[in-house]
Amino acid sequence: VPIGDIQIPVIGKEIIIVMLVMPHILIATFVIGITLIAPISEYMGLITKQPKYDRFARNAAKFTILIFVSGSALAITFIFALITLYPVFWSYLQNIFFWVLLAEAFMFVGEIALVYAWYNAWDRMAYRKRLHVIFGFMAGLFGVTQMTLINVVGSYMMTPSLAQATDVGWTYLNPTYMPLNMHRFAGNLSFVGFLIAGWAAWRYLKSIQENDREYYDWMGHWGMVWGFAFLLLQPLLGYGYMKEIREHSPATFEYLMTGDKAWLFNLLMIEISIMAVASVGYFLHKLKFAVKPMPTLRNMTMGALGFTALFSALLMIPSDMHLVPQIGLVFFDGTETEIPLGAMYPWKYIGLIGMMLVGVVTLGLYLKATGSGFHWGRANRWSQYALLAAAVTVVFTMMTMGYARETARRAGEENWLIRGCITFDQRVVGEGCPAAPRDNP
Amino acid sequence: MPGGAEGQPVMEALALLQSELPGLVRFFIGLGLVVFVTGGSVLFTYWLSKGG
Numbered sequence: 001v002p003i004g005d006i007q008i009p010v011i012g013k014e015i016i017i018v019m020l021v022m023p024h025i026l027i028a029t030f031v032i033g034i035t036l037i038a039p040i041s042e043y044m045g046l047i048t049k050q051p052k053y054d055r056f057a058r059n060a061a062k063f064t065i066l067i068f069v070s071g072s073a074l075a076i077t078f079i080f081a082l083i084t085l086y087p088v089f090w091s092y093l094q095n096i097f098f099w100v101l102l103a104e105a106f107m108f109v110g111e112i113a114l115v116y117a118w119y120n121a122w123d124r125m126a127y128r129k130r131l132h133v134i135f136g137f138m139a140g141l142f143g144v145t146q147m148t149l150i151n152v153v154g155s156y157m158m159t160p161s162l163a164q165a166t167d168v169g170w171t172y173l174n175p176t177y178m179p180l181n182m183h184r185f186a187g188n189l190s191f192v193g194f195l196i197a198g199w200a201a202w203r204y205l206k207s208i209q210e211n212d213r214e215y216y217d218w219m220g221h222w223g224m225v226w227g228f229a230f231l232l233l234q235p236l237l238g239y240g241y242m243k244e245i246r247e248h249s250p251a252t253f254e255y256l257m258t259g260d261k262a263w264l265f266n267l268l269m270i271e272i273s274i275m276a277v278a279s280v281g282y283f284l285h286k287l288k289f290a291v292k293p294m295p296t297l298r299n300m301t302m303g304a305l306g307f308t309a310l311f312s313a314l315l316m317i318p319s320d321m322h323l324v325p326q327i328g329l330v331f332f333d334g335t336e337t338e339i340p341l342g343a344m345y346p347w348k349y350i351g352l353i354g355m356m357l358v359g360v361v362t363l364g365l366y367l368k369a370t371g372s373g374f375h376w377g378r379a380n381r382w383s384q385y386a387l388l389a390a391a392v393t394v395v396f397t398m399m400t401m402g403y404a405r406e407t408a409r410r411a412g413e414e415n416w417l418i419r420g421c422i423t424f425d426q427r428v429v430g431e432g433c434p435a436a437p438r439d440n441p
Numbered sequence: 442m443p444g445g446a447e448g449q450p451v452m453e454a455l456a457l458l459q460s461e462l463p464g465l466v467r468f469f470i471g472l473g474l475v476v477f478v479t480g481g482s483v484l485f486t487y488w489l490s491k492g493g
Contacts, residue, residue, distance in 0.1 A: 010467075010470075011467055011470050011471070012467065014471075015467060015470060015471045015474065018471045018474070018475060019471065019474040019475060019478055020478070022475045022478075022479070023475060023478040023479040023482055026479050027479070027482060062490060063486065063490060066486045066489045066490055067482070067483070067486040069485075069486070069489070070482035070483075070485060070486060071482070074478070074482070326464065326465070327465065328453075328454040399472075399475065
């Protein structure tokens with residue numbers, strides 16, 4: 001029986017796609033990030049001779065294999081849903097990006113084959129550790145390549161090429177392609193870092209054996225260093241990304257930064273602030289347990305926590321009273337009622353740059369203390385709650401930004417699947433679309 | 442879209458909320474489904490890691 005143009009009652013087609021893609025992205029991001037962090041951890045174990053690094057890497061490899069099942073099942077189901085619900089759009093995309101999608105499929109195979117080999121050969125290659133680490137890194141490399149390939153498609157949908165679709169260079173390296181790659185690469189590592197920290201905190205709080213407490217205390221620290229270090233890069237990389245969007249898709253920029261969906265970035269600032277304050281607070285607590293006491297360093301970190309809180313407060317102030325128009329959170333004269341200290345220039349810039357600089361200094365101080373080591377297993381429960389808060393927040397941050405990128409298609413007078421080329425109801429537009437056939441739009 | 446008068450009356454805000462309800466309901470259904478599928482996947486993986 002032909003299915004025709006299927007309409008999903010109540011929730012609509014988009015929710016079906018969201019339901020499949022968002023969990024897939026959360027899992028895929030985890031897989032890519034962990035296949036970079038875990039081999040580095042294994043290598044650290046090799047050079048420092050500390051077994052905890054290897055224990056962590058091995059458990060991470062096992063979990064990666066298992067979660068790959070759900071992640072890839074969601075990906076396949078998503079493609080199936082896309083073909084069924086958006087056949088015109090999909091055939092259009094498949095035509096332009098056939099080689100990208102083919103390569104993407106092979107990356108899936110390569111990645112899972114290498115992760116399996118890496119995990120399976122752990123004992124067998126115990127005396128060829130360097131070669132074994134390379135297995136892990138290769139799996140990570142496949143994952144990153146996979147991400148860069150799908151970014152071709154994702155970035156093209158927001159900012160289609162500046163030339164005809166047959167011009168491969170322009171099409172693949174479309175305006176937001178590189179910023180998206182950089183933003184997602186750092187995001188993968190930060191996301192996974194905070195998740196590692198959150199998991200470690202959970203296990204630490206439940207552990208009763210001393211060696212487990214020591215291990216999970218260390219694991220929380222290890223994850224937090226990754227999470228916070230790469231979080232610090234994100235405002236800069238995100239700024240570069242938004243700059244490209246502003247230049248090549250002004251309507252999208254307006255919609256997200258000053259328009260009806262600007263609340264998403266206000267929400268993002270709250271999320272970033274929670275993660276930053278939780279991270280610096282955690283570092284401050286941890287410094288109490290440095291093997292070599294460092295009171296000056298701790299006092300400086302305490303100051304850094306104060307500054308982080310100050311910059312966070314600055315970032316969280318909305319620019320006007322047009323808060324969330326979708327649910328009626330508009331007060332006084334809306335956009336006309338500006339809030340002091342809420343403007344992008346100079347206050348948000350001061351907040352972002354300040355937070356990044358203070359963060360870099362804090363991380364530097366903390367890593368200096370790490371050099372002398374910590375007494376593991378003595379962290380209090382509040383420090384673990386900070387790790388859990390950061391982990392939960394990073395998941396919501398991913399969801400917020402994923403939603404922001406996809407809802408940006410609604411910017412302007414038309415809702416787009418590919419901006420300027422294909423509308424939500426799969427109408428192909430010739431005028432102004434570089435990929436569309438010019439003679440017969 | 443409200444936002445004109447200073448001190449917007451509560452009833453006006455409620456009326457707007459009601460008119461936007463389908464969008465809000467869709468938003469929360471979507472969010473719920475995402476949490477359900479992601480949580481289910483993670484719990485399934487955890488169960489597998491414990492030996493199934």
